[in-house]
Amino acid sequence: xxxxxxxxxxxxxxxxxxxxxxxxxxxxxxxxxxxxxxxxxxxxxxxxxxxxxxxxxxxxxxxxxxxxxxxxxxxxxxxxxxxxxxxxxxxxxxxxxxxxxxxxxxxxxxxxxxxxxxxxxxxxxxxxxxxxxxxxxxxxxxxxxxxxxxxxxxx
Amino acid sequence: xxxxxxxxxxxxxxxxxxxxxxxxxxxxxxxxxxxxxxxxxxxxxxxxxxxxxxxxxxxxxxxxxxxxxxxxxxxxxxxxxxxxxxxxxxxxxxxxxxxxxxxxxxxxxxxxxxxxxxxxxxxxxxxxxxxxxxxxxxxxxxxxxxxxxxxxxxxxxxxxxxxxxxxxxxxxxxxxxxxxxxxxxxxxxxxxxxxxxxxxxxxxxxxxxxxxxxxxxxxxxxxxxxxxxxxxxxxxxxxxxxxxxxxxxxxxxxxxxxxxxxxxxxxxxxxxxxxxxxxxxxxxxxxxxxxxxxxxxxxxxxxxxxxxxxxxxxxxxxxxxxxxxxxxxxxxxxxxxxxxxxxxxxxxxxxxxxxxxxxxxxxxxxxxxxxxxxxxxxxxxxxxxxxxxxxxxxxxxxxxxxxxxxxxxxxxxxxxxxxxxxxxxxxxxxxxxxxxxxxxxxxxxxxxxxxxxxxxxxxxxxxxxxxxxxxxxxxxxxxxxxxxxxxxxxxxxxxxxxxxxxxxxxxxxxxxxxxxxxxxxxxxxxxxxxxxxxxxxxxxxxxxxxxxxxxxxxxxxxxxxxxxxxxxxxxxxxxxxxxxxxxxxxxxxxxxxxxxxxxxxxxxxxxxxxxxxxxxxxxxxxxxxxxxxxxxxxxxxxxxxxxxxxxxxxxxxxxxxxxxxxxx
Numbered sequence: 001x002x003x004x005x006x007x008x009x010x011x012x013x014x015x016x017x018x019x020x021x022x023x024x025x026x027x028x029x030x031x032x033x034x035x036x037x038x039x040x041x042x043x044x045x046x047x048x049x050x051x052x053x054x055x056x057x058x059x060x061x062x063x064x065x066x067x068x069x070x071x072x073x074x075x076x077x078x079x080x081x082x083x084x085x086x087x088x089x090x091x092x093x094x095x096x097x098x099x100x101x102x103x104x105x106x107x108x109x110x111x112x113x114x115x116x117x118x119x120x121x122x123x124x125x126x127x128x129x130x131x132x133x134x135x136x137x138x139x140x141x142x143x144x145x146x147x148x149x150x151x152x153x154x155x
Numbered sequence: 156x157x158x159x160x161x162x163x164x165x166x167x168x169x170x171x172x173x174x175x176x177x178x179x180x181x182x183x184x185x186x187x188x189x190x191x192x193x194x195x196x197x198x199x200x201x202x203x204x205x206x207x208x209x210x211x212x213x214x215x216x217x218x219x220x221x222x223x224x225x226x227x228x229x230x231x232x233x234x235x236x237x238x239x240x241x242x243x244x245x246x247x248x249x250x251x252x253x254x255x256x257x258x259x260x261x262x263x264x265x266x267x268x269x270x271x272x273x274x275x276x277x278x279x280x281x282x283x284x285x286x287x288x289x290x291x292x293x294x295x296x297x298x299x300x301x302x303x304x305x306x307x308x309x310x311x312x313x314x315x316x317x318x319x320x321x322x323x324x325x326x327x328x329x330x331x332x333x334x335x336x337x338x339x340x341x342x343x344x345x346x347x348x349x350x351x352x353x354x355x356x357x358x359x360x361x362x363x364x365x366x367x368x369x370x371x372x373x374x375x376x377x378x379x380x381x382x383x384x385x386x387x388x389x390x391x392x393x394x395x396x397x398x399x400x401x402x403x404x405x406x407x408x409x410x411x412x413x414x415x416x417x418x419x420x421x422x423x424x425x426x427x428x429x430x431x432x433x434x435x436x437x438x439x440x441x442x443x444x445x446x447x448x449x450x451x452x453x454x455x456x457x458x459x460x461x462x463x464x465x466x467x468x469x470x471x472x473x474x475x476x477x478x479x480x481x482x483x484x485x486x487x488x489x490x491x492x493x494x495x496x497x498x499x500x501x502x503x504x505x506x507x508x509x510x511x512x513x514x515x516x517x518x519x520x521x522x523x524x525x526x527x528x529x530x531x532x533x534x535x536x537x538x539x540x541x542x543x544x545x546x547x548x549x550x551x552x553x554x555x556x557x558x559x560x561x562x563x564x565x566x567x568x569x570x571x572x573x574x575x576x577x578x579x580x581x582x583x584x585x586x587x588x589x590x591x592x593x594x595x596x597x598x599x600x601x602x603x604x605x606x607x608x609x610x611x612x613x614x615x616x617x618x619x620x621x622x623x624x625x626x627x628x629x630x631x632x633x634x635x636x637x638x639x640x641x642x643x644x645x646x647x648x649x650x651x652x653x654x655x656x657x658x659x660x661x662x663x664x665x666x667x668x669x670x671x672x673x674x675x676x677x678x679x680x681x682x683x684x685x686x687x688x689x690x691x692x693x694x695x696x697x698x699x700x701x702x703x704x705x706x707x708x709x710x711x712x713x714x715x716x717x718x719x720x721x722x723x724x725x726x727x728x729x730x731x732x733x734x735x736x737x738x739x740x741x742x743x744x745x746x747x748x749x750x751x752x753x754x755x756x757x758x759x760x761x762x763x764x765x766x767x768x769x770x771x772x773x774x775x776x777x778x779x780x781x782x783x784x785x786x787x788x789x790x791x792x793x794x795x796x797x798x799x800x801x802x803x804x805x806x807x808x809x810x811x812x813x814x815x816x817x818x819x
Contacts, residue, residue, distance in 0.1 A: 004496070011499070012429075016511055023515040026548045027522060034544035038537035056539065073673050073762055092673045093753040093762045096389070096725075096734040136537070 036107060040137030041079055041086040049110060057086055057116055058105040059137060066100055079106070079116075081137040090118040097123040158223050161211035162302040165252075168204040168259075169292040171197055175262075175285030179278035183350070191278035195266040198281050201288065202259035209256045212301055213243055221312050224305035225249060231314040231730050233701040241325040242315040247449060247465075248301035250328060254445065255291045257329070257336045258284065265340060265365070272361055279347035280340070287339055290472045298465045314701065314730035323383030331376030331403055335441040337369025338406060341413065342438035345431045346480060349487040359421035359430070364794045366417060366434075367647075370410045371785030377403050378778030389736030389751040391671065391766040393774060396545040398453050401524045402444030408517040409437040412510035414785075419506045423568055425497060426507060428488045433510065435484060439477040440517070446473050452528060498570035505563030509556050516552045520545065557612040557659070560652060561619035565626075583622055587614035602667040609663025616656040620649045647788030654780025661773030669768045673753075677760045685767035687748065688712045692720075694761065702726040702735075707752045707761065709739065723752040723763075747771050 038056045039049040049055055059079035066077040073092055077100075078085045088106055098104060098121060108118035175197035182190025212225075216239045221227040229242045229249070244253040262284045269277045295301075318324075344362045348354045380403070385393040394400060413433040420430045447453055450466035497503040523540040531537055565579055591611035599606050627645065631637030672684050681690040692708040704724040711718045721739030728735060738751040746769045753762030 008497070011504075012507065015508060019508075019511045019515045020518075023519060023548070023552060026551055027519055030544050030547040031522070031526075031540070034541045034547070036539045036541050038539070068756055070757065073675055073756065093764055096736055096754075 038105075040140065041081045041084045042137070042140075044086050044110070044116070045084045051110055054107060054109050054119070056105055056107050057088070058103065059086070060103050061098070061100050063100045076115075079104070081140075086116050087114075088116045088118050088121075090121055092121075094121055095123045157211050157215055157218075158220070158302040158304060161208045161215075162296075162300060164204050164208040164211070165292065165296055165300075165302070168201050168208065168255075169289065169296060171201040171204060172285050172288040172292055175201055176282050176289055179285070180282035180350075183275045183278045183282070188274075191274050194278045194281040194285075195269075197285065198259075198262040198266040201285070202256075202263035205252075205256045205259040209243070209252055212249060212252060213240055215302075216240065216243055219312070221310075222304050222306075222308040223301075224303045225301045227305055227309050227312045229312070229315050231312040231701065233730075234312075234315055234320070235700055237325065238315055238320050241319070244328045245315050245319045245324075248295070248299045250332075251291065251295050251299055251449070252301055253329065254332055254336060255288060255295065257332045258288050258291065258339060261337055261340055262288070265343070276347050276351060276353065276361075279350050280343035283343040283346045284339055287342075287476065290475070294465075294468050294472065298468055311730075314728065317702070317726070317728040317731065317733050317735045318387065320728075321383065321387050323379060323387065327376060327379045327383055330372055330379060334369050334371075334373025334376050334410075335403070335406060335444065337365070337372055338410060338434075338438040338441050340365040340369065341434040342480070345434035346483065348431065349480075349483050352487070354427050354431070356421045356424050359417050360794065362434070363414070363417050363421060364789045364791075366410070366414055367785050367789035370407075370414050371782050371789065373403070373407050373410060374778055374785060375782040377407060378775050378782075381778075382775050385771070386738055386740055389738050389764075391669075391738070391749050391751070391764070391768065393665065393771065396523070396542045398524050399448055401520050402447045405517050405520055405524075406437050406440040406444060408513050408520070409433055409440055412513035413437050415506050416510050419503055423497065423503060425503050426510075428484075429507070429510070431484060431488060433514075435477070435480045436514075439473075439480070442469075442473050442476055446470060447524070497568070500566065500571050500573055500576070502563055502566045502568050502571075505559045505566055509559050509563065512552055512556050512559075516549055516556075519548045519552060523548075554608070554612065557616055557655070560655075561615045564619060564623050564648070564652070579622070580619070583618045584615065587611050587618055590614050599668060605667055606663060609659055609667075613656040613659040613663070616652055616659070620652050620656070624649060642791050642793065644788045644791035644793075647784040647786070647791070649784070650787060651781045651784030654777040654782075654784060656777070657773050657780055658777025661770050661775075661777060664770035665768050665774065669766060669771070671767075672765045673762065674765065675756050675760045675762050677758070682765075684765050686713060687718065687767075688715075689750070689765060691763075694759075697724065699726065701730065702728045704737070705752070705761075707739075707750070707763065709750050711741065711748060719748070721748070721750050723750045725752045725754070742772060744772065745770060 036054060036056050037050075038058065041057065041059050043049055044057055049057070057079060059081045062078040062080050062085060066075065068075050074089065075091075075094065076087065076089045078087055080086075088108075090106070090108075095104075102123060104121060104123045106116060106118040106122070107120040108116055111117050175194060178190040179194035179197075181187070182193070215223050215226050216230050217236065219226070219230065219232045221230075225246070225248045229246050230239055234242065242249075244250045262281055265277070265280060265284070269280075341362055344358070344365070348358050377400075380400070381393045384395070385391065413430065416426050416430040416433055419426050446466075446469040450469050452466055523544055527537075527539050561583070562576070562580060566576060588611055591607050591614055594610050595603055595607040627641060628634060628637040631640065670685050672682070674682055676682065676691045678691055678693050681688055683689075688711065690710040690712070692710050695706050695708070697704045697706045704726040706722050706724045708720060708722050710720045719741045721741055723739040724737040726735045726737060727733070736751050736753075738749055740750075741748040746767060749764075749766035749768060751764045753764060756762050
C-alpha cells in the first residue's frame with residue numbers, strides 16, 4: 001500500500017489529533033490535582049484555605065517564634081502577614097536562608113488544630129529577595145489595616 | 156574610558172548588524188551581487204566587534220572598575236580572578252552580551268563554512284541572523300547596557316551571587332547559549348528556504364550539521380546545569396521542573412524532533428513543512444526561554460508590570476520573530492510542498508510519530524510553565540504547578556517514543572515488511588522484558604512496576620541499538636571493512652540512543668530508589684544508614700578567600716571497613732552575608748553518597764542531610780554519550796564532500812570576468 005498525498009495528510013493529521021487528544025486527557029487529570037494555590041495568613045484565618053488539600057502559605061517568620069525540639073529536627077514557627085499569623089510545624093532541615101524576620105513560603109496542609117504541617121519550606125537564595133506572594137500578602141494586609149483604622153468597617 | 160569604548164563598539168556592532176541584514180536580504184531579492192557579497196564580511200566584522208566589546212567588559216571586571224554599575228553589582232575585589240571572568244555572564248546585562256557574542260560567533264562560522272552553498276542562500280541566512288542580532292543589540296543598548304557608569308562610585312563591589320561562584324557555572328551558561336543561539340542557524344536556513352522557495356534534500360543536508368552542533372551544545376549545557384544544581388544547591392536533586400530549567404528543556408525537545416525530521420527530509424524529501432515548522436519553533440522557544448529568564452516575569456508578573464521596559468522589549472522581539480516567521484511560513488510554505496511517498500510501515504512513519512510526541516511533550520511542559528503566569532496576570536489568584544504534574548504527564552508521553560525508537564531504527568525507508576520486522580524485533584522485545592523482570596526482582600524491593608518499566612525501556616533501546624550494529628557489520632565483507640566504511644553519522648546516532656538508555660537507567664534508579672535521612676549529629680557520633688556507617692569526626696572553622704566556613708568531616712565505613720572521608724561546608728559569604736552549603740559527595744558508577752551540612756540546632760549538634768543515590772551519575776553520563784553522538788553525526792564526511800560547482804562559484808567567476816571587463 002503506497003500512500004497518496006491525501007491519505008498521508010489524513011494520517012498525519014489524525015496522528016497529531018490523537019496525540020494531542022491523549023495528552024489533553026492526561027493533562028486535565030494531572031493538572032487539576034497538582035495545582036498548588038497560595039493563601040496568605042489572613043486568608044487562612046478567614047477559612048478561605050482548603051482543609052484537606054495541600055496549598056502554599058507565605059509570610060514573615062515572626063521574631064522569637066522559632067522553637068526547636070531538643071531531641072529531633074522538629075521545628076515550629078509562626079508566619080505573619082502583619083495582620084494575622086499562622087502556626088507552622090516542620091520536621092526536617094530548613095533552607096540556608098531561613099531566619100526570623102525573613103519572608104518564606106511553605107507547602108503543606110492544615111491539620112485538625114489549624115496548624116499548618118509543612119512538607120517543604122522554601123526561602124530563595126538572595127538575602128534581599130522577598131517571595132512575590134509574600135510581598136503581595138503583606139501589602140494587602142497593610143491596606144486592610146489602614147482601611148480599618150480610617151474608620152470604615154470592612155465587609 | 157574602557158567602558159565608553161565598549162559602549163561605542165557595541166553601537167558600531169549594531170550598525171554592522173544593520174548592514175548585514177539590509178543589504179544581503181535586499182540583494183538576494185534584487186539579484187545584486189555586491190550587496191549579497193557584503194553578508195560574509197559583515198558577519199565576520201560584527202563578530203570581531205562583539206568579541207572586542209566582550210573582552211573590554213572582561214577587563215573591567217579584572218581591573219575592579221566599580222565605577223561601572225554592572226561590575227559593581229556583580230563583582231568584588233576579593234573574588235578569585237576566574238570568578239571575575241565568569242561574573243561577566245553572571246547577571247542580566249552581561250549574559251545578553253554573551254548571547255549576542257555567541258550569535259556573532261555562529262554567524263561568523265556560517266560565513267566561513269558555507270563556501271559550498273549558493274551565495275543567494277548564504278546572504279539570506281546571514282541576513283536573518285543579522286536581524287536577530289539587530290534586535291538583541293537594540294535591546295542591550297537601550298535597556299541593558301553593561302557599560303553604564305554609576306555615581307557615586309562604591310569603594311568595593313557587591314560581589315557575585317555565591318551560588319554562581321562555582322566551576323560548573325563558568326561553563327554552563329556559555330554552553331547553554333551555544334545551543335540556544337545555535338538554533339538561530341537552523342532558523343536562518345528555514346527562513347532562507349521560505350524566502351527563496353528552495354526546500355529539497357540539499358537544503359536539509361546543509362542544515363543538518365549546524366542543527367546537530369546546536370543540539371549537542373544544548374544537550375551538554377543542560378546536563379551541566381543539572382549536575383551543578385545537584386552538587387551546589389545542597390538538596391541532592393538533579394531536576395526540579397523549575398521554569399528556568401523548563402525554558403532550556405523545551406527547545407531541546409523540539410531540537411531533538413528537528414534533527415530527526417531533518418534526516419527524513421534529507422533522505423526522502425518528506426516532512427518538509429513539518430521540518431520548517433520545527434526549526435522555527437526551536438528558535439522561537441529559545442527566544443521564549445530568554446524572555447522567561449531575562450524579563451523578570453518569573454519572579455513576579457507584578458514586578459514585570461511595574462518595570463516593563465525590558466520585558467516589553469523582549470516580548471516585542473518575541474512577537475516579531477515568532478509571529479513574523481509563522482506568517483511567512485503560512486504564506487510561503489504551501490508552495491514548497493513536494494512530498495515523497497511512503498508506506499504506513501516505514502521509517503518515515505516512526506520518525507513522524509516520535510516528532511509529534513516530542514511536540515506534545517513540549518506542549519505539556521509549556522502549559523505547566525506558562526499557566527501560573529497567565530493566572531496571576533489575569534488576577535485569578537496565585538498558584539504553582541508542582542513537579543508531580545510534570546512527572547505524571549511527561550513520562551506517559553515519552554514512553555512510546557522509546558518504543559518507536561527501537562522499532563524505527565530497524566525499519567526501512569519508504570516501505571517495510573511486517574514479517575521481517577517481527578522476526579527481527581520480537582526476540583529483542585521478549586529478551587528486554589525478561590531481563591527487566593529478572594533485574595527488577597533481583598535488585599529492588601519496592602516500586603516494582605515503575606522500575607521494571609524504566610529498565611525495560613533502557614534494555615529495549617540498548618539491545619535494539621546493538622542489533623542494528625550487528626546487522627550492519629554482518630552484511631560487510633570483513634569486520635575491518637565494515638567498521639571503516641560505516642559513516643560517522645551511524646555511530647553518532649547509535650551512541651546518542653545508547654546515551655538515552657543510560658540516562659533512563661539513571662533517572663529510574665535515582666527517582667525511585669534514592670533514600671535520604673535528615674538527622675542531627677554532634678562530633679564523635681555516628682549513624683547507620685543505607686548499609687554504611689557515617690561517623691562525624693569533627694566540626695571545624697575553615698577560612699576562605701571571601702567567606703568563612705564551618706566544615707564537617709565525616710568518615711564513612713561499610714561493615715567497619717573504610718570507604719571514604721567526606722567534608723561538607725556551611726559557608727557565610729562575607730560581602731552579602733549569605734549562607735551557602737557545599738555538599739560532600741563520594742561519586743561512583745553505581746551510587747553516590749552525599750552529605751550536606753544543615754545548621755546548628757543547639758548543644759553543639761548540627762543538622763545534616765545524608766543521601767544514597769543509586770546510579771545518579773548515569774543521568775549525566777547518558778547526556779555525555781548523546782553529546783558525543785551528536786558531535787560524531789555533525790562531523791560525518793558527507794557533509795564535507797565536494798559538490799559540483801555552486802551558483803556562487805559561477806557568480807564569482809562571472810564577477811571576476813566583469814571586473815576584468817571593466818578594467819580593460
